[in-house]
Amino acid sequence: MVEQAIKPITTNQLSTIAPLSVPMELACVEAVAEACWPVGIAELSRVLGGGLIPGSLVLIGGEPGIGKSTLLLQTASQLAQNRGVVAYASGEETLHQIRIRAKRLGISGERLYLLAETNLESIIEHLERLKPCLVIVDSIQSVFLPEIESSSGAITQVRECTIRLMRWAKQMQTPVLITGHVTKEGAIAGPRILEHIVDTVLYFEGEFFSSYRLLRSVKNRFGSTNEVGIFEMKDKGLAEVDNPSQIFLAQRMEDSIGSVVTATLEGSRPLMVEVQALTSLTSFGLPRRTANGVDFGRLLLIAAVLTRRLGLKLSNQDIIINVTGGIQIKEPAADMAIALAIASSYKDKPVNHEMTAVGEVGLSGEIRTVPQLERRLSEAARLGFKKCLVPRSSMKNVHASGIEPIPVSTLREAVLLGLVSKAATTETDDME
Numbered sequence: 001m002v003e004q005a006i007k008p009i010t011t012n013q014l015s016t017i018a019p020l021s022v023p024m025e026l027a028c029v030e031a032v033a034e035a036c037w038p039v040g041i042a043e044l045s046r047v048l049g050g051g052l053i054p055g056s057l058v059l060i061g062g063e064p065g066i067g068k069s070t071l072l073l074q075t076a077s078q079l080a081q082n083r084g085v086v087a088y089a090s091g092e093e094t095l096h097q098i099r100i101r102a103k104r105l106g107i108s109g110e111r112l113y114l115l116a117e118t119n120l121e122s123i124i125e126h127l128e129r130l131k132p133c134l135v136i137v138d139s140i141q142s143v144f145l146p147e148i149e150s151s152s153g154a155i156t157q158v159r160e161c162t163i164r165l166m167r168w169a170k171q172m173q174t175p176v177l178i179t180g181h182v183t184k185e186g187a188i189a190g191p192r193i194l195e196h197i198v199d200t201v202l203y204f205e206g207e208f209f210s211s212y213r214l215l216r217s218v219k220n221r222f223g224s225t226n227e228v229g230i231f232e233m234k235d236k237g238l239a240e241v242d243n244p245s246q247i248f249l250a251q252r253m254e255d256s257i258g259s260v261v262t263a264t265l266e267g268s269r270p271l272m273v274e275v276q277a278l279t280s281l282t283s284f285g286l287p288r289r290t291a292n293g294v295d296f297g298r299l300l301l302i303a304a305v306l307t308r309r310l311g312l313k314l315s316n317q318d319i320i321i322n323v324t325g326g327i328q329i330k331e332p333a334a335d336m337a338i339a340l341a342i343a344s345s346y347k348d349k350p351v352n353h354e355m356t357a358v359g360e361v362g363l364s365g366e367i368r369t370v371p372q373l374e375r376r377l378s379e380a381a382r383l384g385f386k387k388c389l390v391p392r393s394s395m396k397n398v399h400a401s402g403i404e405p406i407p408v409s410t411l412r413e414a415v416l417l418g419l420v421s422k423a424a425t426t427e428t429d430d431m432e
Contacts, residue, residue: 036222037133037175040078043231043240044071047202047215049223052134052175056222057166059140059195061180061188062204067213068179069093070237071204072136073102075177079134080111087132091118091142091152105237118143118152120161124168132174137165139179140194162197195219206233210326213238214266228267245272245383248325254353255420258345261356261385262337263376264329270372270379272356274324275334277341279317287316293323294338295330302339302361309365310412312346333370335361336389339411340418349419355406356380357389357418365411369394377403389414 036051045051048058062068073088080086090098095114102109113130117123120143127135137143143161144152151157162178169176178198180188188194188201195201199221206213215229230241241247249261249272258277263270275294282288291299299321306312321338323329336359344351358376360368369391370376380388381402390398392407408414 037079037083039075040082041071041075041240043215043229044075047217047227047229048200049217049220049227053199053222054173054175055170056175056199057162057169057197058175058177058200058202059180059188059198060177060202060204061182063182066204066206067231067233067238068204069138070101070105070233071215071231072138072177072179073098073107074105074237076112076134076136077102077105077107077109080109084111084133085130086112086134086136087115087127087130088112088136088138089115089117089123089143090138091116092139104235120145120164124164127168127172127174131172135165135169135174135176137176137178139181140165141181159193159197162194166197207326212241212244212326216267224268226267228269230266245270245379248273248327249383251324252353255350256353257348257350258341260337260341260344260351260418261380262329262334263356263358263380263388264327264331264334265372265376266327268372268375270376271327272379272383272385273327273329273334275329275337275341276322276324277338277345278320279314279342279345282316282318287314288318288320290318290320292321293326293328294321294334298332298335299338301363302335303342305361305363305365305411306339306342309410310343310415312343314342314346317346331370332360332368333358333376335359336367336411336414340389340415343415344419347419351418352387352420354384354386355389355418356385356387357414359389359391359408359414361411367391367393367408367410367414373398374400377405389418 038045038051060068076086076088095116098114115126140158140162141153144157145160148156148160165176182188201219203216203218204213211233213231213233217225217227230244231238232241252274260275261272262275263272289299303314303319307314336357339361340351340357358370360370362368373394377388377400385403387404387406389408390405392409395407406417
């Protein structure tokens with residue numbers, strides 16, 4: 001004899017929420033352009049595709065302590081001042097804790113209603129009475145539905161709570177922002193279907209030793225996924241970075257050995273970053289390769305090309321690559337800058353401080369073209385650079401103003417044109 005509990009059969013409550021619909025021919029559907037709501041934070045609006053769309057569901061993920069709740073509280077304050085009532089439901093903090101953080105951020109709190117609740121049904125009941133213009137749930141792993149027999153944060157709870165919020169947002173035409181925990185690998189915790197349900201997925205990332213934060217879009221049904229927002233964490237919250245290139249190059253020394261500036265693209269925004277390299281004779285049997293801010297595989301590829309095609313004896317050299325400011329370069333357009341930095345450190349010759357380099361390095365030592373070269377050159381010219389090493393194959397349709405593009409075909413040619421001889425450096429020091 002085995003005891004078995006028989007659960008009473010109940011109707012699915014989700015079916016009562018969903019409105020009745022009839023099939024319509026695509027040609028008969030009226031195309032209505034959705035108006036974006038500017039959120040009052042330009043960097044966040046850029047990543048969202050211009051602003052919030054009524055009825056959209058946005059998921060923001062990131063490491064603990066990276067600034068997700070701070071960003072959402074600042075967004076809630078801006079919309080409460082400009083549009084109307086905003087509801088902020090927190091299942092991880094008390095009202096007193098949120099008030100302390102709001103006071104530190106300089107947020108007064110008019111028309112911003114706080115709710116310390118984890119029962120999603122109770123949250124939705126309060127939302128129907130408040131009728132807010134924006135809803136924030138922090139976080140989706142902390143809320144639960146009582147009809148589901150599992151703890152909050154479980155796969156079933158996360159999925160069903162997200163679906164319930166999505167249906168409510170579509171029905172009420174109210175944007176909803178939710179935060180999500182991440183695993184140790186950096187992915188959003190919970191079922192993968194969570195990212196398929198929502199309209200927009202944003203990742204808030206940054207190194208803990210750096211005050212700069214990057215907001216990336218990996219999914220956006222209403223805009224581009226190539227945009228990125230840059231913030232700086234200060235005492236009074238997150239501040240927008242209007243000119244990140246100038247900040248990343250503020251501490252760069254002129255004629256420093258092993259230092260090259262390149263123009264990388266973060267979404268559609270060009271950024272000027274400094275790539276540093278250091279080579280030293282290894283003290284052990286096998287040389288070490290260390291890459292901070294660039295892909296380790298690209299470092300091995302470039303070191304092999306320098307050894308094979310240019311004859312640099314790097315087999316007994318430790319090579320360390322670092323990108324200043326904690327920026328991660330994920331595109332091959334920085335290959336030529338990395339190669340020049342390694343050659344500069346190995347030959348003990350600086351690179352012209354008025355020169356930048358953009359180009360992909362092939363296995364034969366050739367320099368390959370990169371996308372959106374004109375935007376990179378315009379950003380370099382705006383920051384005062386006079387010359388730029390560019391792929392020769394990209395010079396056909398490039399029109400640059402304020403900067404001289406120097407076309408190169410091979411990496412050997414780039415090293416010969418980029419490195420400054422010691423005689424020229426000594427002569428400049430004598431003149432000073």
